[in-house]
Amino acid sequence: MSQTTTDLPVVVIGAGPAGLAAAAHLEDRGLDFLVLEAGRRAGAATRDWAHVRLFSRWGEVVDPAAEKILAPTGWVKPDAASYPTGGDWAELYLQPLADVLGDRVRFGARVTGVSRTGRDRIVDADRDAQPFVIHIEHADGREERVFARAVIDASGTWSTPSPAGGSGLPALGEKAAADRIAYRVPDLKDPAVRARYAGKRTAVIGSGASAFTALAYLADLAKADDGTGTKALWVLRRGISGSTFGGGEADQLPARGALGLAAKAAVDAGYADAVTGFRTDSIERDADGRLVLVGEDGRRLDAVDEVIVLTGFRPDLSFLDELRLGLDERLQAPMELAPLIDPNQHSCGTVYPHGVNELSHPEKDVYLVGMKSYGRAPTFLAMTGYEQVRSVAAHLAGDQEAAERVELTLPETGVCGGAGLFDEPAAAEEEAGGGCCSAPTTLTIGAPASSGGC
DSSP states (O other): OOHHHHTSOEEEEOOSHHHHHHHHHHHHTTOOEEEEOSSSSTTHHHHHTTTOBBSSOHHHHSOHHHHHHHGGGTOOOOOTTSOOBHHHHIIIIIHHHHHHHGGGEESSEEEEEEEETTBOTTOOTTGGGSOEEEEEEETTSOEEEEEESEEEEOOOSTTOBOOSOTTSSOOBTTTTTGGGEESSOOOTTSHHHHHHHTTOEEEEEOOSHHHHHHHHHHHHHHHSGGGTTOEEEEEOSSOOOTTTTTTGGGOSSHHHHHHHHHHHHHHHTTSEEEEOSOOEEEEEEOTTSOEEEEETTSOBOOOBSEEEEOOOBOOOOGGGTTSOOOBOTTTOSBTTTHHHHOTTTOOGGGSOOOOHHHHOOSSTTEEEOGGGGGTTOOOOOHHHHHHHHHHHHHHHTTOHHHHHOOOOOOOOSSOOSOBOOOSOHHHHHHHHTSSTTOOOSSOOTTSOOOOOOO
Protein backbone atom coordinates (compact mmCIF):
# COMPACT_ATOMS: atom_id res chain seq x y z
CA MET A 1 0.00 0.00 0.00
CA SER A 2 1.38 3.38 -0.96
CA GLN A 3 1.87 6.10 1.61
CA THR A 4 -0.86 8.13 -0.07
CA THR A 5 -3.34 5.30 0.30
CA THR A 6 -2.29 4.66 3.91
CA ASP A 7 -3.13 8.25 4.82
CA LEU A 8 -6.68 7.95 3.55
CA PRO A 9 -9.64 7.20 5.85
CA VAL A 10 -11.60 3.99 6.09
CA VAL A 11 -15.04 4.70 4.62
CA VAL A 12 -17.97 3.12 6.43
CA ILE A 13 -21.27 2.94 4.55
CA GLY A 14 -24.26 3.26 6.87
CA ALA A 15 -24.77 4.86 10.29
CA GLY A 16 -26.80 2.04 11.78
CA PRO A 17 -25.77 -0.27 14.64
CA ALA A 18 -23.00 -2.08 12.72
CA GLY A 19 -21.70 0.99 10.90
CA LEU A 20 -21.42 3.15 14.01
CA ALA A 21 -19.87 0.24 15.93
CA ALA A 22 -17.30 -0.04 13.15
CA ALA A 23 -16.55 3.66 13.51
CA ALA A 24 -16.19 3.27 17.28
CA HIS A 25 -13.69 0.42 16.87
CA LEU A 26 -11.74 2.38 14.25
CA GLU A 27 -11.66 5.36 16.61
CA ASP A 28 -10.49 3.11 19.44
CA ARG A 29 -7.68 1.88 17.17
CA GLY A 30 -6.66 5.39 16.19
CA LEU A 31 -7.66 4.94 12.55
CA ASP A 32 -9.14 7.75 10.49
CA PHE A 33 -12.64 7.09 9.15
CA LEU A 34 -15.65 8.62 7.44
CA VAL A 35 -19.21 7.33 7.84
CA LEU A 36 -21.63 7.97 4.98
CA GLU A 37 -25.34 7.69 5.79
CA ALA A 38 -28.12 8.17 3.25
CA GLY A 39 -30.67 9.07 5.93
CA ARG A 40 -31.01 12.31 7.81
CA ARG A 41 -30.22 10.83 11.23
CA ALA A 42 -28.38 7.93 12.78
CA GLY A 43 -30.20 4.62 12.56
CA ALA A 44 -32.48 5.77 9.74
CA ALA A 45 -33.60 2.22 8.97
CA THR A 46 -33.98 1.38 12.66
CA ARG A 47 -36.30 4.35 13.05
CA ASP A 48 -38.58 2.84 10.39
CA TRP A 49 -39.46 0.15 12.92
CA ALA A 50 -39.39 2.42 15.96
CA HIS A 51 -42.58 0.78 17.30
CA VAL A 52 -41.00 -2.67 17.40
CA ARG A 53 -39.41 -4.12 20.54
CA LEU A 54 -36.19 -6.07 20.13
CA PHE A 55 -35.90 -9.58 21.55
CA SER A 56 -32.37 -8.71 22.65
CA ARG A 57 -31.75 -6.76 25.85
CA TRP A 58 -29.91 -3.46 26.07
CA GLY A 59 -26.92 -5.36 27.41
CA GLU A 60 -26.71 -7.23 24.10
CA VAL A 61 -27.16 -4.34 21.67
CA VAL A 62 -24.58 -1.82 22.91
CA ASP A 63 -21.14 -2.31 21.41
CA PRO A 64 -18.27 -2.24 23.98
CA ALA A 65 -16.11 0.16 21.97
CA ALA A 66 -19.08 2.46 21.46
CA GLU A 67 -19.82 2.43 25.18
CA LYS A 68 -16.18 3.31 25.87
CA ILE A 69 -16.48 6.38 23.63
CA LEU A 70 -19.85 7.44 25.04
CA ALA A 71 -19.01 7.09 28.74
CA PRO A 72 -16.89 10.29 29.07
CA THR A 73 -19.77 12.36 27.66
CA GLY A 74 -21.99 11.52 30.63
CA TRP A 75 -24.05 9.07 28.61
CA VAL A 76 -25.86 6.61 30.85
CA LYS A 77 -26.39 3.12 29.53
CA PRO A 78 -30.03 2.01 29.81
CA ASP A 79 -30.88 -0.87 32.13
CA ALA A 80 -28.98 -3.81 30.63
CA ALA A 81 -31.82 -6.22 31.42
CA SER A 82 -34.54 -4.19 29.69
CA TYR A 83 -35.64 -4.47 26.06
CA PRO A 84 -35.43 -1.41 23.78
CA THR A 85 -37.74 -0.62 20.90
CA GLY A 86 -36.21 0.35 17.59
CA GLY A 87 -36.95 3.95 18.49
CA ASP A 88 -35.19 3.59 21.84
CA TRP A 89 -32.16 2.02 20.18
CA ALA A 90 -31.88 4.90 17.71
CA GLU A 91 -32.57 7.78 20.10
CA LEU A 92 -30.82 6.59 23.27
CA TYR A 93 -27.76 4.94 21.72
CA LEU A 94 -27.19 5.37 17.97
CA GLN A 95 -27.81 9.12 17.78
CA PRO A 96 -25.66 9.96 20.83
CA LEU A 97 -22.88 7.80 19.37
CA ALA A 98 -23.09 9.58 16.02
CA ASP A 99 -23.06 12.93 17.83
CA VAL A 100 -19.85 12.00 19.67
CA LEU A 101 -18.19 10.96 16.42
CA GLY A 102 -19.03 14.40 15.07
CA ASP A 103 -18.52 15.56 11.51
CA ARG A 104 -16.91 12.26 10.56
CA VAL A 105 -20.49 11.00 10.24
CA ARG A 106 -22.15 12.60 7.24
CA PHE A 107 -25.91 12.42 6.75
CA GLY A 108 -27.87 12.75 3.53
CA ALA A 109 -24.93 11.14 1.74
CA ARG A 110 -26.03 8.18 -0.40
CA VAL A 111 -23.28 6.00 -1.84
CA THR A 112 -23.99 5.33 -5.53
CA GLY A 113 -20.79 3.53 -6.50
CA VAL A 114 -17.53 2.09 -5.18
CA SER A 115 -14.48 1.17 -7.28
CA ARG A 116 -10.69 1.26 -7.35
CA THR A 117 -9.25 4.55 -8.55
CA GLY A 118 -8.53 4.23 -12.26
CA ARG A 119 -9.46 0.53 -12.27
CA ASP A 120 -12.80 -0.97 -13.23
CA ARG A 121 -13.39 -4.57 -12.20
CA ILE A 122 -11.62 -5.91 -15.31
CA VAL A 123 -8.19 -4.38 -14.72
CA ASP A 124 -5.57 -6.38 -12.76
CA ALA A 125 -2.51 -4.12 -13.02
CA ASP A 126 -1.43 -2.67 -9.68
CA ARG A 127 -5.01 -3.02 -8.45
CA ASP A 128 -4.48 -3.54 -4.73
CA ALA A 129 -2.25 -0.46 -4.50
CA GLN A 130 -4.98 1.87 -5.74
CA PRO A 131 -7.24 3.64 -3.24
CA PHE A 132 -10.96 3.08 -3.34
CA VAL A 133 -13.09 5.80 -4.90
CA ILE A 134 -16.61 6.27 -3.54
CA HIS A 135 -19.25 8.24 -5.41
CA ILE A 136 -21.81 10.06 -3.26
CA GLU A 137 -25.11 11.74 -4.04
CA HIS A 138 -26.17 14.29 -1.46
CA ALA A 139 -29.74 15.04 -0.44
CA ASP A 140 -29.64 18.30 -2.41
CA GLY A 141 -28.61 16.46 -5.59
CA ARG A 142 -24.96 17.47 -5.39
CA GLU A 143 -22.45 14.77 -6.39
CA GLU A 144 -19.09 14.13 -4.76
CA ARG A 145 -16.33 11.55 -4.71
CA VAL A 146 -14.12 10.60 -1.79
CA PHE A 147 -11.16 8.24 -1.55
CA ALA A 148 -10.49 5.53 1.00
CA ARG A 149 -7.87 2.98 2.07
CA ALA A 150 -10.62 0.46 2.88
CA VAL A 151 -14.41 0.19 2.66
CA ILE A 152 -16.74 -1.28 5.29
CA ASP A 153 -20.26 -1.66 3.89
CA ALA A 154 -22.74 -1.73 6.77
CA SER A 155 -25.69 -0.47 4.74
CA GLY A 156 -27.93 -3.38 5.74
CA THR A 157 -30.81 -4.86 3.75
CA TRP A 158 -33.80 -2.89 5.01
CA SER A 159 -34.29 -0.99 1.75
CA THR A 160 -34.66 -4.15 -0.33
CA PRO A 161 -37.42 -6.43 0.99
CA SER A 162 -38.11 -9.65 -0.87
CA PRO A 163 -41.34 -9.89 -2.88
CA ALA A 164 -44.41 -12.09 -2.44
CA GLY A 165 -43.70 -14.29 -5.43
CA GLY A 166 -42.63 -17.83 -4.60
CA SER A 167 -39.95 -17.71 -7.29
CA GLY A 168 -38.14 -14.78 -5.69
CA LEU A 169 -39.57 -12.45 -8.33
CA PRO A 170 -42.62 -10.26 -7.75
CA ALA A 171 -45.87 -12.14 -8.25
CA LEU A 172 -47.77 -11.15 -11.37
CA GLY A 173 -49.96 -8.23 -10.34
CA GLU A 174 -47.94 -7.51 -7.19
CA LYS A 175 -46.78 -4.10 -8.35
CA ALA A 176 -50.25 -3.15 -9.55
CA ALA A 177 -51.66 -4.04 -6.13
CA ALA A 178 -49.11 -1.91 -4.27
CA ASP A 179 -51.82 0.23 -2.67
CA ARG A 180 -52.94 -2.79 -0.59
CA ILE A 181 -49.55 -4.40 0.07
CA ALA A 182 -47.08 -3.59 2.87
CA TYR A 183 -43.58 -5.02 3.29
CA ARG A 184 -43.04 -4.10 6.93
CA VAL A 185 -44.64 -5.01 10.25
CA PRO A 186 -47.40 -2.40 10.64
CA ASP A 187 -47.47 0.02 13.56
CA LEU A 188 -50.97 -0.61 14.84
CA LYS A 189 -50.56 2.09 17.47
CA ASP A 190 -50.68 4.65 14.66
CA PRO A 191 -54.39 5.54 14.24
CA ALA A 192 -54.20 5.71 10.43
CA VAL A 193 -52.41 2.38 10.18
CA ARG A 194 -54.74 0.81 12.71
CA ALA A 195 -57.76 1.90 10.70
CA ARG A 196 -56.27 0.28 7.60
CA TYR A 197 -56.32 -3.19 9.20
CA ALA A 198 -59.15 -2.96 11.77
CA GLY A 199 -62.07 -5.19 10.89
CA LYS A 200 -60.28 -6.34 7.73
CA ARG A 201 -59.04 -9.67 6.44
CA THR A 202 -55.26 -9.53 6.00
CA ALA A 203 -52.94 -12.08 4.42
CA VAL A 204 -49.51 -12.35 6.09
CA ILE A 205 -46.97 -14.01 3.81
CA GLY A 206 -43.82 -15.30 5.54
CA SER A 207 -42.62 -17.66 8.23
CA GLY A 208 -40.01 -15.73 10.22
CA ALA A 209 -39.90 -13.38 13.18
CA SER A 210 -41.56 -10.52 11.35
CA ALA A 211 -44.48 -12.72 10.31
CA PHE A 212 -44.84 -13.94 13.89
CA THR A 213 -45.03 -10.37 15.05
CA ALA A 214 -47.58 -9.29 12.46
CA LEU A 215 -49.81 -12.22 13.44
CA ALA A 216 -49.57 -11.30 17.12
CA TYR A 217 -50.30 -7.64 16.34
CA LEU A 218 -53.36 -8.52 14.29
CA ALA A 219 -54.58 -10.90 17.00
CA ASP A 220 -54.19 -8.09 19.51
CA LEU A 221 -56.21 -5.80 17.24
CA ALA A 222 -58.95 -8.43 16.84
CA LYS A 223 -59.45 -8.48 20.60
CA ALA A 224 -59.77 -4.69 20.87
CA ASP A 225 -63.08 -2.84 20.81
CA ASP A 226 -62.18 -1.11 17.56
CA GLY A 227 -60.91 -4.29 15.89
CA THR A 228 -63.98 -6.50 15.76
CA GLY A 229 -63.87 -8.67 12.67
CA THR A 230 -60.11 -8.44 12.19
CA LYS A 231 -58.81 -11.69 10.76
CA ALA A 232 -55.38 -12.88 9.57
CA LEU A 233 -54.63 -15.41 6.88
CA TRP A 234 -51.14 -16.80 7.40
CA VAL A 235 -49.61 -17.92 4.10
CA LEU A 236 -46.63 -20.27 4.41
CA ARG A 237 -44.59 -21.72 1.59
CA ARG A 238 -43.87 -24.80 3.69
CA GLY A 239 -45.90 -26.89 6.09
CA ILE A 240 -46.15 -26.37 9.85
CA SER A 241 -43.79 -28.52 11.90
CA GLY A 242 -42.29 -28.54 15.37
CA SER A 243 -39.63 -26.02 14.30
CA THR A 244 -42.03 -23.58 12.63
CA PHE A 245 -42.45 -21.47 15.76
CA GLY A 246 -38.78 -21.33 16.75
CA GLY A 247 -37.14 -22.35 20.02
CA GLY A 248 -40.01 -21.57 22.38
CA GLU A 249 -39.23 -22.30 26.01
CA ALA A 250 -35.77 -23.66 25.15
CA ASP A 251 -34.61 -20.36 23.73
CA GLN A 252 -31.84 -18.61 25.68
CA LEU A 253 -33.31 -15.27 24.59
CA PRO A 254 -36.71 -15.40 26.33
CA ALA A 255 -38.30 -12.74 24.17
CA ARG A 256 -37.21 -14.54 21.03
CA GLY A 257 -38.86 -17.73 22.18
CA ALA A 258 -41.98 -15.81 23.18
CA LEU A 259 -42.24 -14.47 19.65
CA GLY A 260 -42.93 -17.90 18.18
CA LEU A 261 -45.22 -18.83 21.05
CA ALA A 262 -47.33 -15.75 20.35
CA ALA A 263 -47.73 -16.68 16.68
CA LYS A 264 -48.77 -20.19 17.68
CA ALA A 265 -51.26 -18.77 20.15
CA ALA A 266 -52.76 -16.55 17.44
CA VAL A 267 -53.40 -19.59 15.27
CA ASP A 268 -54.62 -21.79 18.13
CA ALA A 269 -57.05 -19.11 19.31
CA GLY A 270 -58.54 -18.69 15.85
CA TYR A 271 -57.30 -15.17 15.18
CA ALA A 272 -55.34 -16.47 12.19
CA ASP A 273 -55.94 -19.27 9.72
CA ALA A 274 -52.88 -20.96 8.25
CA VAL A 275 -52.50 -21.93 4.60
CA THR A 276 -49.49 -24.18 4.03
CA GLY A 277 -47.49 -25.20 0.98
CA PHE A 278 -48.65 -22.09 -0.86
CA ARG A 279 -46.28 -20.29 -3.21
CA THR A 280 -47.79 -17.11 -4.57
CA ASP A 281 -47.80 -16.92 -8.36
CA SER A 282 -50.10 -13.96 -8.97
CA ILE A 283 -52.22 -11.39 -7.18
CA GLU A 284 -55.55 -10.45 -8.75
CA ARG A 285 -58.32 -8.01 -7.84
CA ASP A 286 -61.91 -9.09 -7.51
CA ALA A 287 -64.92 -6.98 -8.47
CA ASP A 288 -64.78 -5.18 -5.11
CA GLY A 289 -61.10 -4.33 -5.45
CA ARG A 290 -60.01 -6.90 -2.87
CA LEU A 291 -56.98 -9.08 -3.54
CA VAL A 292 -57.00 -12.74 -4.46
CA LEU A 293 -53.78 -14.71 -4.04
CA VAL A 294 -53.26 -17.40 -6.66
CA GLY A 295 -50.73 -20.15 -5.98
CA GLU A 296 -48.33 -21.86 -8.34
CA ASP A 297 -50.51 -24.97 -7.97
CA GLY A 298 -53.60 -23.09 -9.13
CA ARG A 299 -55.18 -22.64 -5.69
CA ARG A 300 -57.09 -19.40 -5.25
CA LEU A 301 -57.45 -18.09 -1.71
CA ASP A 302 -60.51 -16.22 -0.54
CA ALA A 303 -60.19 -12.49 -1.11
CA VAL A 304 -58.38 -10.33 1.43
CA ASP A 305 -58.44 -6.61 2.05
CA GLU A 306 -54.71 -6.23 2.70
CA VAL A 307 -51.49 -8.20 2.22
CA ILE A 308 -48.39 -7.97 4.41
CA VAL A 309 -45.37 -9.49 2.68
CA LEU A 310 -42.67 -10.53 5.17
CA THR A 311 -40.52 -12.89 3.13
CA GLY A 312 -37.15 -11.53 4.16
CA PHE A 313 -34.66 -9.06 2.75
CA ARG A 314 -31.84 -9.14 0.25
CA PRO A 315 -28.67 -7.08 -0.12
CA ASP A 316 -28.43 -4.19 -2.57
CA LEU A 317 -25.18 -4.97 -4.41
CA SER A 318 -25.75 -2.56 -7.30
CA PHE A 319 -23.34 0.14 -6.10
CA LEU A 320 -20.58 -2.45 -5.52
CA ASP A 321 -20.67 -3.73 -9.08
CA GLU A 322 -17.14 -2.56 -9.95
CA LEU A 323 -15.62 -4.50 -7.04
CA ARG A 324 -14.53 -8.12 -7.13
CA LEU A 325 -16.72 -9.67 -4.47
CA GLY A 326 -16.66 -13.36 -3.64
CA LEU A 327 -20.29 -14.15 -2.83
CA ASP A 328 -22.09 -17.44 -2.32
CA GLU A 329 -24.40 -18.13 -5.24
CA ARG A 330 -27.36 -18.91 -2.98
CA LEU A 331 -27.17 -16.56 -0.02
CA GLN A 332 -25.23 -13.67 -1.59
CA ALA A 333 -23.04 -13.71 1.50
CA PRO A 334 -19.19 -13.91 1.54
CA MET A 335 -18.03 -17.34 0.39
CA GLU A 336 -16.31 -18.31 3.64
CA LEU A 337 -19.21 -17.08 5.77
CA ALA A 338 -22.08 -18.64 3.82
CA PRO A 339 -21.69 -22.24 5.09
CA LEU A 340 -21.71 -20.95 8.67
CA ILE A 341 -25.02 -19.10 8.32
CA ASP A 342 -27.02 -21.31 5.96
CA PRO A 343 -30.56 -21.08 7.42
CA ASN A 344 -31.18 -24.67 6.38
CA GLN A 345 -28.56 -25.70 8.93
CA HIS A 346 -28.29 -22.91 11.51
CA SER A 347 -30.17 -20.65 13.86
CA CYS A 348 -28.31 -17.59 15.14
CA GLY A 349 -27.12 -19.50 18.20
CA THR A 350 -25.40 -22.17 16.13
CA VAL A 351 -23.52 -19.69 13.95
CA TYR A 352 -19.84 -19.76 14.79
CA PRO A 353 -18.57 -16.25 15.71
CA HIS A 354 -16.57 -14.95 12.80
CA GLY A 355 -14.51 -12.01 11.67
CA VAL A 356 -12.17 -10.69 9.03
CA ASN A 357 -11.13 -14.05 7.60
CA GLU A 358 -14.69 -15.09 6.80
CA LEU A 359 -15.61 -11.60 5.59
CA SER A 360 -12.75 -11.10 3.12
CA HIS A 361 -13.25 -10.92 -0.66
CA PRO A 362 -10.99 -11.22 -3.70
CA GLU A 363 -11.04 -7.41 -3.60
CA LYS A 364 -8.61 -6.57 -0.81
CA ASP A 365 -9.81 -4.36 2.07
CA VAL A 366 -13.52 -4.29 1.28
CA TYR A 367 -15.87 -5.84 3.84
CA LEU A 368 -19.61 -6.38 4.00
CA VAL A 369 -20.60 -6.40 7.67
CA GLY A 370 -23.73 -6.47 9.77
CA MET A 371 -27.00 -7.62 8.25
CA LYS A 372 -25.65 -7.11 4.73
CA SER A 373 -22.92 -9.69 5.30
CA TYR A 374 -25.61 -12.33 5.77
CA GLY A 375 -27.05 -11.73 2.31
CA ARG A 376 -30.44 -13.45 2.29
CA ALA A 377 -29.91 -15.42 5.49
CA PRO A 378 -32.25 -14.29 8.31
CA THR A 379 -30.17 -15.56 11.23
CA PHE A 380 -28.44 -12.32 12.21
CA LEU A 381 -27.99 -10.83 15.69
CA ALA A 382 -26.63 -7.38 16.53
CA MET A 383 -23.84 -8.80 18.68
CA THR A 384 -22.67 -10.83 15.68
CA GLY A 385 -22.19 -7.57 13.79
CA TYR A 386 -20.29 -6.03 16.66
CA GLU A 387 -17.88 -8.96 16.70
CA GLN A 388 -17.43 -8.65 12.93
CA VAL A 389 -16.45 -4.98 13.03
CA ARG A 390 -14.18 -5.48 16.05
CA SER A 391 -12.25 -8.07 14.04
CA VAL A 392 -12.14 -5.97 10.85
CA ALA A 393 -10.91 -2.88 12.71
CA ALA A 394 -8.19 -4.91 14.43
CA HIS A 395 -7.07 -6.26 11.06
CA LEU A 396 -6.95 -2.80 9.48
CA ALA A 397 -4.87 -1.63 12.45
CA GLY A 398 -2.37 -4.44 11.83
CA ASP A 399 -3.33 -6.44 14.93
CA GLN A 400 -3.94 -9.81 13.31
CA GLU A 401 -3.88 -11.71 16.59
CA ALA A 402 -6.84 -9.68 17.87
CA ALA A 403 -8.55 -9.90 14.48
CA GLU A 404 -8.57 -13.69 14.62
CA ARG A 405 -9.48 -13.99 18.30
CA VAL A 406 -13.08 -14.94 19.07
CA GLU A 407 -14.69 -12.69 21.67
CA LEU A 408 -18.32 -13.70 21.45
CA THR A 409 -20.66 -16.41 22.69
CA LEU A 410 -24.13 -16.47 21.15
CA PRO A 411 -27.38 -17.63 22.77
CA GLU A 412 -28.79 -20.82 21.30
CA THR A 413 -31.90 -21.95 19.43
CA GLY A 414 -34.86 -20.18 17.98
CA VAL A 415 -35.59 -17.82 15.15
CA CYS A 416 -33.45 -14.76 14.56
CA GLY A 417 -33.71 -11.23 13.33
CA GLY A 418 -36.85 -10.47 15.30
CA ALA A 419 -37.85 -9.03 18.62
CA GLY A 420 -39.50 -9.40 21.99
CA LEU A 421 -43.16 -9.66 22.77
CA PHE A 422 -43.59 -8.09 26.16
CA ASP A 423 -43.13 -4.66 27.66
CA GLU A 424 -42.12 -6.08 31.05
CA PRO A 425 -39.73 -8.97 30.33
CA ALA A 426 -38.94 -9.51 33.99
CA ALA A 427 -42.57 -10.28 34.72
CA ALA A 428 -42.76 -12.59 31.74
CA GLU A 429 -39.67 -14.48 32.84
CA GLU A 430 -41.03 -14.82 36.38
CA GLU A 431 -44.22 -16.26 34.92
CA ALA A 432 -42.10 -18.80 33.02
CA GLY A 433 -40.24 -19.88 36.12
CA GLY A 434 -37.36 -17.43 35.81
CA GLY A 435 -33.92 -17.68 34.33
CA CYS A 436 -32.33 -16.36 31.19
CA CYS A 437 -32.98 -19.59 29.34
CA SER A 438 -36.74 -19.56 29.89
CA ALA A 439 -39.59 -18.25 27.78
CA PRO A 440 -43.15 -17.60 28.93
CA THR A 441 -45.14 -20.82 29.00
CA THR A 442 -48.34 -18.83 28.57
CA LEU A 443 -48.67 -15.61 26.67
CA THR A 444 -51.46 -13.09 26.40
CA ILE A 445 -52.07 -12.23 22.76
CA GLY A 446 -52.95 -8.71 23.82
CA ALA A 447 -49.36 -8.14 24.93
CA PRO A 448 -47.31 -5.91 22.65
CA ALA A 449 -45.82 -7.97 19.88
CA SER A 450 -42.65 -6.99 18.19
CA SER A 451 -40.28 -7.90 15.46
CA GLY A 452 -37.58 -6.17 13.51
CA GLY A 453 -33.99 -5.58 12.85
CA CYS A 454 -32.04 -7.06 15.66
